Amino acid sequence: MAIADRKLREKTERRQAILDAALHLFIEQGFEKVSMRNIADAIEYSPATIYLYFKDKNELLLDLQTQSFKxxxxxxxxxANIEHPAEQLRAFGEQFLSFAFRHPELFELMFIMNGPMVAAQACAGATAWPGGGSAFAQVVAIVQRGIDTGVFRPQNADSTALMVWAQVHGLAALFLRQRLVVMPEERREPAMHEALAQFYDLVRRAL
Structure with a gap:
């Protein structure tokens, strides 16, 4: 292996080691409590070394967020293999909720925290969102296929996808942020799935 290739591999591995250590600390202690120095101490690097790879904590959070979206x-x-667009859209919502419930810390990083978005905007403008843009494009593609195949009446795929995106995000956020205490505990999760099913039934009839 050429020296340049080895150095690049080592740099990539070191960067990933920083990200892995940061994520572990964030999940264990909370995003707000962990500093760049804490991360450096966890992997026995100097803080200066961390800053060779990440300008600040927000930039590090953006990289972790992008990995989470992947x-x-x-x-x-x-x-992906569900043929009927309406059924695929519903399955997408269920899968989204499942991910959020199993990875609440990642959901917070991906959809609640401001820090990663500050870094994204600083890097490439107000509309840049590397991970979120790709995830949203998946929803748009499903909706567009429904329009193209006549399952949905002609609509703007972006605005319809946004409506779907907001619905599943809202349900997940209400649950994870303890805003469903208005319902008995045993009804909260079942009610969310029922609400999602009813929403897609309305979408299917309306579109």
Whole structure:
């Protein structure tokens, strides 16, 4: 292996080691409590070394967020082979909720925290969102296929996808942020799935 290739591999591995250590600390202690120095101490690097790879904590969070979206995208591939667009859209929502419930810390990083978005905007403008853009594009593609195949009446795919996106995000956020205490505990999760099913039934009839 050429020296340049080895150095690049080592740099990539070191960067990933920083991200892995950061994520472990964030999940264990909370995103707000962990500093760049904490991360450096966890892997026995100097703080200066961390800053060679990440300008600040927000930039590190953005990289972790992008990785989290890739993880979610892999799980959402489970719905890729569903032929009927309306059923695929519903399965997408269920898979989204499942991911959020199993990875609440990642959901917070992906959809609640401001820090990663500050870094994204600083890097490439107000509309840039590397991970979120790809995930949203998946929803748009499902809706567009429904329009193209006549399952949905002609609509704007972006606005319809946004409506779906907001629905599943809202349900997940209400549950994870303890805002469903208005319902008995045993009804909360079943009610969410029922609400999602009813929503897609309305969507299917309306579109």
């Amino acid at each position: 993880q979610m995208a892999q799980e959402l591939n489970a719905v």
